[in-house]
Amino acid sequence: MSSRKKTLLKVIILGDSGVGKTSLMQQFVNNKFSHQYKATIGADFLTKEITVDNNKQVTLQIWDTAGQERFQSLGVAFYRGADCCVLCYDVTNEKSLNNLASWKDEFLIQSNVLNPQDFPFIIIGNKIDADDSKKIPSLQKKLNNVTNNQLGGLSYPVFETSAKESINVESAFEVIAKMALQQEELNEANGNDVNDDYNDAINIHLETDNSGCAC
């Protein structure tokens, strides 16, 4: 149902509540970081123009979604037409790491993408500025475990970032933009009609009486 301009790349950031999705987006787009936590309700997005592959100008429309479960039913509306999905976890929160798979599955179910196995995901472990003592023990091992076992063994790019210290945020989004662009180009090459407004519509029963009065 999308009729977006193709220079616009829609990126969805998913992850548990409190992993720093909003902070990553704010740091990337506005170079700002707030120490105050405020849970995202529903979703919000910011846009930023960047250059990809040296000369390609794209606009990233980054959707920051609510991590809280009660808003997950709205996902279908936000995910539709996404070009890339960012799965976020908190390097100090093991549960958030473990939930990455369910976020991926939820996305694929609700977004109704045509080729789920080819859809670009990227994993971001945020809050690397935290004390090592607070970080998940054996993080790399556990991460590998999640990617190999829960995420289907696919080798998604993984970035460790700090939205607070602005570490790796820019690099991560550069990769995100490239992947989104590739997905976009792939869709075009496959002839997927992104302008088909009703590719996820269902037919409903019709009763017609063109001549009769409705009274």
Add this chain to the structure above:
Amino acid sequence: MATINIDEVDGPVQFHLQTVVREESLEEGETLTDVAVYQSNLYVGTSLGNVLHYFRFDDSPVYILISRISVSSNQKPVNKILVLELVERALILCGSVASVYTLPELSPCKLGKLKDIRTIESLSYKEGLQNSSNASQKAFVVGYNKVRIIQIGRDLIKLVKDVNYNDAIDGLSCSAKSATAYSNLVVVSNKSNYDLIDLKETRMISLFKYKSTDDSSIAPHCASFTSESGREEFLLTIHADSSTSIAMFVNSDGDVTRGTLSWVDLGYPQSIATQWPYVFTVMDNSELVVSSLQSIEHKAQKKLEGLRLIQLARSVECKDNISSSFLTTVDVSTGETTHCELSTHSKVLAVTSNELLIIHKTDQLSLLATQFQDLMKQAELNFSDLESLSERVREHSKAVSGSSELFCIHLLSLICIILKDHEKSIEILLKTKDDTLLIDPQFMTYTYKAKSDEGYKIYQTLKEVIDGMDLNSLDEQIFKDYLLQTHRYYLALDLAKLTESAKKKCCFIREMIYTVVFTRSDEAIKFAKGADTTGWTQFKKANSKIMEFVRQGTNYWARIEFLKLLGNQEQDVLVKQEYAVEICKYSMMVLKGEIVDPAFKEEDRGALLDTFLELLQTSFYDEKLYAKNLLQFLDIDMNKGVSFLRSQKGGKFKATHKHILEEISSKYDDKKDEIYQLKAEFAEASLRDDIADISNLEDLSTLSETLVEIVSMLSSRSSDAEIMNFQILQQTYQIENNLETLDWPKLTWLDYLSANMRRSECPEYIELYLKAAELLIVEFHWLQNHEEKEKVLTLLSAEQYEYLRWIISGTEMITRLLSVGDFSNAEFYAKYGRLPLQSHPYYFEDFKERATENSNDSNSIKAGLTSILDHYLKFVLDKNGNYSIIQMFLQRYGEPYFDAYDIIRRLPELFPVSYLQEYLQQELLRRVVISRHVTSTKALARFEVKSTSALIQSLDNGG
């Protein structure tokens, strides 16, 4: 009336909840439910199945209830009033049954009823679809398990399409796209979900749930708006939990367009309405929340109990009470207020149980004016804020027109004045539209507490601010320059095209300039005679007020000059004279120093004296007033006064002038000669006028008077040099004119003087002498008038006037004339008994012949001539003179006054006869002629006697 304030980056925004109608006639328990607008009609449904029909007349600021229609027999609530403009019908949903009514009067149409309906909505159509007699309009009906497309004509309803949709609750049509006349897309909701239905393709796309519980009190709310991009979007509310709810934004493609709007700790919206770029929601807890559709943030909230929002398809228009109040004007003199009506409109309404309110964005005018009021209330003026405000007012003034623009211009001008921004103030104050100044000059005069005419109305809001301002805080120069530039503006306009109002304003400006700008006489005079020259003649109505003002002050010089300007253009001679009297009075006082005008300098004195004299000459018609003022002037400046009198010799008021001269001659001894001369000149002028008017010398009335003046003046000349020169001339005359020379006729004494006057050394004296002689001859010789004889003789008692005294006395004239060698006049006197005038008389050129009109009788002539002949003979004999003298005398007078016998007898024996030859021959010839005449006469007499006798005899015989 509630107000909601929102702070935006580009300035404050304010919404007002203003009552449109308050219905007191509702039954107990009856409340307002739905509202619809059609043209000037307002339809309000109630919970007891009534529709209240209001109408707003063109000349009324309020909606008036014109009918109350019951549309439900069983008092079901009116849930929806759907106006179908194209077919001029309304579908009214009562309970779950909808009926058709005509617009605007709401007469029922017998088209049947639509049943089992949740709601009805019009299907959006493209702008431009015309309503015509066979027109129809589509609507969609949300039934319990169906969404139906129906087509309503004026006289029928047709079902177009039925689409199954279970548990339907609400629906909203998307805008029609360009390719279709009607929209194919509707957003609908059922008991848990929002969906988008493509009616054409009969497909549905599920959007999302709006609640996660089975709580039936949570109703879906869907509102549409058009975003900044011009595309339609839908706001769909979602219940998150008991305290939080959010709104999603999607377009007609189902794509999310914005981030979510959340109401945290505010519960769930009970009603919702949008007005770009804001969304209004009334929450569970009665909070009215205003949120930005752009920033997805809450901007304001206010607790308002019992309020429900309604989004209309068409705007309600009503009077904007707040903005209108700023346009209220007040008569500065009577305090009477005049209200102005500014309209506002909005598609967002709020209803209480019995009240319908419009939620409208406060006009920028109100915000600006309020901010201005607030700034002016501060103890210390914040110039920076005022400057910023002025820019916003300026921008707003460009965006509005009519009464709003006018108010903004006034407000802006006042701010600029307060900011002492000279250039901008003048620029705004002189703004025009259709050749008319937008700001009445009285606004400035009121601001500067100068003056305002009766009937001037000023904005009440601005008046209150102005009244509280300290005049000393304003820049007076702005006011002055404004007045001058406005004056220039008016005078540059075509007078013929000026309206009466414009003329009045120009007059007002003129008045103000003279009272405010030019406080010194010299400045005011310069302006009056320069830039305002035409002002005095073309905008006269101000003149009297200007004069009234100047008369109250001490600018006497200006007063004089202004009166002069008025006098110059005055046609009524009496009024003109009144001006002149006032001018002379104040001129005199200024000149004498009795009153002081600081601007009047010594070097201006001459000009003021000239003004005085000019008026004396041109503007006085009353002789007494003239005399009084002239005498006063002579008191001030005798020289100029006398010069003036001299210049007026031929003018009017001669008698007055003479009288004045009499009066002043005794008063000013040092000017005696000059005054005598002037008097003489006046007398002469009178005499000349007199002579021009008469045909008989006897009718002259001014001769004696003139004679006295001339003689007086002559006698007053006592210069030794003049007298000596004159006496030398007398002696020279006697030498040059004696009998030894044979030139004949001899010059008379007076002609001799006349001939030698220019080359003499006392021409003025001789001229006076000759004038006196001429007048004496006419008075005493020709007219024999001796009234002034003694007086004149007294005046001419000096030795050198002997000849003139002879003229007066008239005795022994021949002897006396002969004694001074005036032979020609002696012979003339012998013949006519009077003297002739000189060859070129001063006054009586046209009467010269009078001298020879009547001659003496022959005996007198002969006696006179005989004495002259004796005088000549004596000279010839005693002085051995030339005999030719006698010969020439006899040629002139021998015949007919002397016969040969007389002559021969008088001549000495030795007198050579040859000198008598000619005379004697003439005498002989005369005698022969006489003899022949006698003989002829006798012969004729005899012949006549003889002829008469013969005739008588013949008659006798015949008879």
